[in-house]
Amino acid sequence: MSDELISKKELLDLAGISYGQLYRWKRKDLIPEDWFIRKSTFTGQETFFPKEKILERIHKIQMMKENLSLDELADMFSPNISDLKLEKDELIKRNIVSDSVMKIYMEIDKDSNEFTFSRMLEVYVLEKLLHSGEINLDEGKMLLQVLHDHAQLIKQNKCELVITRKLGVSSCLLLMNPETFHFDKGTKVVTDLSLLACMEEIKAKLL
Structure with missing residues (x-):
């Protein structure tokens, strides 16, 4: 289904995170690459995100990062299926x-x-x-x-x-x-x- 979009600036303000945190989570695959959507605006190129998905994901990261490493969180959010039985x-x-x-x-x-x-x-x-x-x-x-x-x-x-x-x-x-x-x-x-x-x-x- 289509998602309402949120700009990067709005996201950082609303979620209370820094630019550095956002892109560190991206590098660790905690946030999918395809959620970073580049669009033309009157000020030039800006980055937008699917609002509901990105806010839910950031909330989960913030809730769990005290108990799990970024690598463990990446494993949890990965679509790859583990060998666990x-x-x-x-x-x-x-x-x-x-x-x-x-x-x-x-x-x-x-x-x-x-x-x-x-x-x-x-x-x-x-x-x-x-x-x-x-x-x-x-x-x-x-x-x-x-x-x-x-x-x-x-x-x-x-x-x-x-x-x-x-x-x-x-x-x-x-x-x-x-x-x-x-x-x-x-x-x-x-x-x-x-x-x-x-x-x-x-x-x-x-x-």
Whole structure:
């Protein structure tokens, strides 16, 4: 989806950070390169940012930098999937998934009790959307299939998971690096979920 933009000067004032901090975080990959948007203004070239995303990211950095190094924060914000594996009971213990949703997941995916990061993302998204009431169980099964089939793409891209309904029929889409999208009249967007944000939430719980 499109974002309201904020200028660099407004951002520094609003977030209470210095120019040096901002660009140090950029060099450490805490803030993505593509969030630095160069635009022509009446005073020349200026840098703008997607307002909601950059303010949320800076808030997270400021909250966590007392306990984590910049390198550890970079690992957490990275879209790359780690090699970490955990047992299902550990995921419940760390509040990544509830016991009830884990049981539903294990009935659908009977693979093993060991979870790679890709499977952690699947069960976390299922938990998030079932508990919010946004989706039903059939839609949950559909989204799990989409996440499973495209796990390698999700590792390499900033993806959004979009679930729609029209005339009682649901569809699940995985959008790569999306900016805007539009559907035909009568299609309801049930949920539009950033998978990168979900990965960050999981990593925060693990850390």
